[in-house]
Amino acid sequence: MDETILKEYGRDAALRKAPTGDAALHVGKKAQHTGLTIDIVKEISEVKGEPDWMREKRLESFRIFLSKPVPTWGPDLSHLNFDDIVGFVRPKGKENTSPNSWEEVPSEIKNTFERLGIPEAERKFLAGASVQYDSEVLYKSLRKSMTDLGVIFTDMDSAVREYPEIVKRYFMTKCVPATDNKFSALHGAFWSGGSFVYVPKGVKVPMPLQIYFMMNYPGFGQFEHTLIIAEEGAQVQYIEGCSAPHYTKDSMHAAVVEIFAHKNSRVRYTSIQNWSTNVYNLNTKRAMVYEDAVMEWVGGTLGSKVTMLYPCSMLMERGARAEHLNIAVAGAGQIKDNGAKIFHMAPDTSSKVVSKSICKQGGIVRYRGKLFVAKNALRVKSNVRCDTIIVDSESKAETIPVMDIRSKDAMIGHEASVGRISEEQLFYLMSRGIDAEEALSLVVRGFIEPIVKELPLEYAVEMNRLIEMEMEGSVG
């Protein structure tokens, strides 16, 4: 990779410019647990009993965080107050051991599920998954069959202790280094929780691995880290769903997802995010995709105040393939700035993006895409399709596709459509007895169907339900 590409990829010069010494470390220091300070970084590391290398990584990341400005190229983040974000809150009632059966999960957490209306079947399904409550994984149970296959599915904190060689090699090194952006640096300093998935060579995980993330305290920032490694020929599907009850203070979610899809492997990462509408959702998600491997991103972003999310596929070797499917909904006071970044670094690599956005009641959706094809990456194929429905005249949609094609024979397709739901369409449905609100939700459900059909059944049901809820009150 040449220097410019490296820069675009995120490893800019900031690393070399990171401030050092105590002065830098004490910037932003406030009373404990009310801001993001070096003391909290140290405390996190200490409480977790982390090895020195991880502690160093955190401190280094914090320096980088302080040195980087808040990005200004995207949505307005000036209301984001880092000092109001509590970086690390241990869930109440958690002792040294995690509960390992449903009965032991605290009843207030069960109540949260109840309030979120997670269907009974899904709650049972959760018994086979792991649930993150606030910063730490509280409930986790991995089916024995998976352990027998050599698959590791555990929380990130345990992984640091139990699998240091793997974590050290992959954690915020090649894929998403702390220097990538201000929020990945913040994440590197304060990360807590998240999951670790390791699938050995040739193993096909027979069922999707699932996790729920939640945020439950006002002003509480969450920085979970997900690291997925699929060795040669491995196959795995990982699903996370996020929901949060409403609360009053601005809150932030700055997760990092790192995925390694080695030769001939296949990874599907599915995520549905439904943060309450005061959350800044600023994630960095990236996959390194090697020879003939396939990486699939399936995402749904609802809720939140500001979302900046551009899952990135680095197609590093011949034949690597990426598919990005995303649904974004922006309502009153919401900005969804999302898209896909694909870097074709090798010949015969291919990619496909399908983005479906809906904006209503003054919401703003923006597709921000980046497509790069390196000079030596011959026979590249890429197809990007982004469709937007604008429900009313106060809402806004924009498409910002950036293409940097340096090879001579790339086949690139880009289609974008922005449409309004027409009076004619709604009248047609209403003339069949369907009321205005249901008609609107039906049109929208049809619009996102190409992506919803890729979701597992219970998620598809939930997604459709969320969309219906989102559409309530959209008809004037």
Next chain:
Amino acid sequence: MALLETKNLKVYAGETEIVKGVSLTVQPGEVHVIMGQNGSGKSTLLNALAGHPKYSVKGSAEFDGKNLLALKPHERARAGMFLAFQSPNEISGVTLSAFLRRAYAARFGKEVSVAEFEKILRDKMKLLGMEPSFAERGVNEGFSGGEKKRSEILQLAVLEPRLALLDELDSGLDVDALSKIAQTLALIRKKETGIVIVTHYARILKGLHVDKVHVMKDGKIILSGDGRLANKLEEQGYAWAYKNAIED
């Protein structure tokens, strides 16, 4: 009681008056045909009766003795009114069967299970000689002109309306498809469904007993008669009708 009774019905698109006072009475089981040249207001009349938001309406219209004009489009449909569209809209990603199941539930005010509805739908499709796979396509998504019409006919057959308003359902169809329409109409008519057909040609009417034929011009019904009027129009053209209307 009449199924539909309009008195001096006027329809406006913005400021423009398109239908200029139509009085029409349709009894249960009656078949009415409205003919007329392009721009005479036939389609506008049907769309306004179904409650198209584009139009404002003056005068009176009663459906089953109730004030039709106070009902929203979906309420009219639930009360048993059905409009077959001249060029129906595409609802991408929603299958015809899923759409029709919702419409069925709305029309008859009861939820039906997927399996239950599938049986109902299959029976109707069999009757109309349609392949079951047709209902698994997106509503009008990539449909040819003929397929759109067939979809409308299927909807008509499934929803069993009390009053069917058919807006040029016959245009662009071949003879086989036309005979299927006539068959369907004969079938629903047995159930005392009133039918109002807007058409340019009398051929849709073959094999269907027509009670009344109306000729529209410039937003008004200028001539009404029995079924024979349709044939006469086909033979002699509208000029003849206009002449007769003036003499009337």
